[in-house]
Amino acid sequence: METTACHISPDDYAALLERVSGLELALSALAQDNEQLAADNASLADALERERAARDGAVRAAVEEAVAAVRAELQAVIDSQGAENARLVEQFKLLQQWFFGPRSEKAPPEPDPLQLSLFNDAEAAADGAPEPVADAPKRKGRRRGVDGTMNLT
Numbered sequence: 001m002e003t004t005a006c007h008i009s010p011d012d013y014a015a016l017l018e019r020v021s022g023l024e025l026a027l028s029a030l031a032q033d034n035e036q037l038a039a040d041n042a043s044l045a046d047a048l049e050r051e052r053a054a055r056d057g058a059v060r061a062a063v064e065e066a067v068a069a070v071r072a073e074l075q076a077v078i079d080s081q082g083a084e085n086a087r088l089v090e091q092f093k094l095l096q097q098w099f100f101g102p103r104s105e106k107a108p109p110e111p112d113p114l115q116l117s118l119f120n121d122a123e124a125a126a127d128g129a130p131e132p133v134a135d136a137p138k139r140k141g142r143r144r145g146v147d148g149t150m151n152l153t
Contacts, residue, residue: 008016
Protein backbone atom coordinates (compact mmCIF):
# COMPACT_ATOMS: atom_id res chain seq x y z
CA MET A 1 0.00 0.00 0.00
CA GLU A 2 1.22 3.18 -0.95
CA THR A 3 0.20 6.30 0.91
CA THR A 4 -0.05 9.55 -0.70
CA ALA A 5 0.52 12.55 1.36
CA CYS A 6 -1.98 15.25 1.37
CA HIS A 7 -0.58 18.64 1.48
CA ILE A 8 -2.49 21.15 3.52
CA SER A 9 -1.29 24.58 4.05
CA PRO A 10 -0.42 25.59 7.59
CA ASP A 11 -3.23 28.17 7.60
CA ASP A 12 -5.75 25.55 6.52
CA TYR A 13 -4.35 23.16 9.10
CA ALA A 14 -4.74 25.74 11.86
CA ALA A 15 -8.29 26.48 10.71
CA LEU A 16 -9.14 22.77 10.72
CA LEU A 17 -7.69 22.32 14.21
CA GLU A 18 -9.67 25.29 15.41
CA ARG A 19 -12.79 23.85 13.79
CA VAL A 20 -12.24 20.37 15.35
CA SER A 21 -11.61 22.01 18.74
CA GLY A 22 -14.87 23.95 18.40
CA LEU A 23 -16.75 20.77 17.47
CA GLU A 24 -15.26 18.94 20.46
CA LEU A 25 -16.43 21.77 22.74
CA ALA A 26 -19.89 21.67 21.16
CA LEU A 27 -19.99 17.89 21.58
CA SER A 28 -19.00 18.23 25.23
CA ALA A 29 -21.68 20.90 25.72
CA LEU A 30 -24.25 18.64 24.03
CA ALA A 31 -23.31 15.78 26.34
CA GLN A 32 -23.75 18.07 29.34
CA ASP A 33 -27.03 19.34 27.90
CA ASN A 34 -28.14 15.76 27.35
CA GLU A 35 -27.39 14.92 31.02
CA GLN A 36 -29.22 18.07 32.15
CA LEU A 37 -32.21 17.22 29.93
CA ALA A 38 -32.32 13.69 31.33
CA ALA A 39 -32.30 15.10 34.90
CA ASP A 40 -34.98 17.66 33.96
CA ASN A 41 -37.02 14.92 32.31
CA ALA A 42 -36.84 12.75 35.46
CA SER A 43 -37.79 15.74 37.61
CA LEU A 44 -40.74 16.59 35.37
CA ALA A 45 -41.86 12.96 35.34
CA ASP A 46 -41.81 12.94 39.16
CA ALA A 47 -43.73 16.23 39.28
CA LEU A 48 -46.25 14.88 36.79
CA GLU A 49 -46.70 11.73 38.84
CA ARG A 50 -47.23 13.79 42.02
CA GLU A 51 -49.72 16.01 40.17
CA ARG A 52 -51.61 12.98 38.88
CA ALA A 53 -51.67 11.44 42.36
CA ALA A 54 -52.95 14.70 43.86
CA ARG A 55 -55.55 15.08 41.12
CA ASP A 56 -56.60 11.44 41.47
CA GLY A 57 -56.82 11.91 45.22
CA ALA A 58 -58.92 15.04 44.82
CA VAL A 59 -61.15 13.33 42.27
CA ARG A 60 -61.45 10.27 44.48
CA ALA A 61 -62.32 12.47 47.48
CA ALA A 62 -64.92 14.37 45.44
CA VAL A 63 -66.43 11.12 44.17
CA GLU A 64 -66.50 9.64 47.69
CA GLU A 65 -68.14 12.81 48.98
CA ALA A 66 -70.77 12.69 46.22
CA VAL A 67 -71.40 9.00 46.88
CA ALA A 68 -71.79 9.70 50.61
CA ALA A 69 -74.28 12.48 49.85
CA VAL A 70 -76.28 10.23 47.54
CA ARG A 71 -76.23 7.43 50.14
CA ALA A 72 -77.48 9.83 52.82
CA GLU A 73 -80.24 11.05 50.51
CA LEU A 74 -81.25 7.49 49.62
CA GLN A 75 -81.22 6.49 53.30
CA ALA A 76 -83.53 9.42 54.08
CA VAL A 77 -85.87 8.27 51.30
CA ILE A 78 -85.75 4.69 52.60
CA ASP A 79 -86.51 5.88 56.13
CA SER A 80 -89.44 8.03 55.00
CA GLN A 81 -90.77 5.22 52.81
CA GLY A 82 -90.44 2.80 55.73
CA ALA A 83 -92.38 5.17 57.99
CA GLU A 84 -95.02 5.62 55.30
CA ASN A 85 -95.19 1.85 54.84
CA ALA A 86 -95.63 1.30 58.59
CA ARG A 87 -98.37 3.95 58.70
CA LEU A 88 -100.18 2.35 55.76
CA VAL A 89 -99.90 -1.14 57.27
CA GLU A 90 -101.36 0.18 60.53
CA GLN A 91 -104.15 1.93 58.65
CA PHE A 92 -104.83 -1.27 56.69
CA LYS A 93 -105.02 -3.32 59.89
CA LEU A 94 -107.42 -0.83 61.47
CA LEU A 95 -109.63 -0.80 58.39
CA GLN A 96 -109.52 -4.57 58.17
CA GLN A 97 -110.50 -4.82 61.86
CA TRP A 98 -113.27 -2.29 61.34
CA PHE A 99 -114.58 -4.01 58.21
CA PHE A 100 -114.17 -7.68 59.16
CA GLY A 101 -113.95 -7.49 62.96
CA PRO A 102 -116.69 -8.56 65.37
CA ARG A 103 -119.39 -5.95 65.95
CA SER A 104 -121.67 -7.46 68.59
CA GLU A 105 -118.95 -8.85 70.80
CA LYS A 106 -117.54 -5.51 71.77
CA ALA A 107 -116.90 -5.04 75.47
CA PRO A 108 -118.93 -2.20 76.95
CA PRO A 109 -116.91 0.82 77.95
CA GLU A 110 -116.18 1.33 81.61
CA PRO A 111 -119.03 3.33 83.19
CA ASP A 112 -118.30 6.76 84.55
CA PRO A 113 -118.76 6.79 88.36
CA LEU A 114 -120.36 10.25 88.23
CA GLN A 115 -123.03 9.05 85.83
CA LEU A 116 -123.72 5.97 87.97
CA SER A 117 -124.33 8.21 90.99
CA LEU A 118 -127.11 9.96 89.05
CA PHE A 119 -128.99 6.65 88.81
CA ASN A 120 -128.39 5.92 92.49
CA ASP A 121 -129.78 9.34 93.44
CA ALA A 122 -132.90 8.80 91.31
CA GLU A 123 -133.51 5.37 92.88
CA ALA A 124 -133.10 6.76 96.37
CA ALA A 125 -135.65 9.49 95.60
CA ALA A 126 -138.18 6.91 94.50
CA ASP A 127 -137.89 5.30 97.95
CA GLY A 128 -137.34 1.91 96.52
CA ALA A 129 -140.78 1.72 94.86
CA PRO A 130 -140.55 0.05 91.48
CA GLU A 131 -141.86 2.01 88.56
CA PRO A 132 -144.76 0.52 86.65
CA VAL A 133 -143.75 -0.82 83.30
CA ALA A 134 -146.20 -0.03 80.52
CA ASP A 135 -146.63 -2.48 77.71
CA ALA A 136 -146.15 -0.98 74.33
CA PRO A 137 -149.17 -1.27 72.04
CA LYS A 138 -148.77 -3.86 69.35
CA ARG A 139 -149.07 -2.67 65.78
CA LYS A 140 -150.30 -4.74 63.01
CA GLY A 141 -148.10 -4.32 59.95
CA ARG A 142 -149.42 -3.85 56.50
CA ARG A 143 -148.48 -6.32 53.88
CA ARG A 144 -148.34 -5.91 50.19
CA GLY A 145 -149.85 -8.44 47.94
CA VAL A 146 -148.24 -10.24 45.04
CA ASP A 147 -149.50 -7.60 42.64
CA GLY A 148 -147.94 -4.78 44.73
CA THR A 149 -151.22 -3.41 46.17
CA MET A 150 -151.68 -2.95 49.88
CA ASN A 151 -153.92 -5.24 51.85
CA LEU A 152 -155.80 -3.02 54.32
CA THR A 153 -157.63 -5.80 56.13
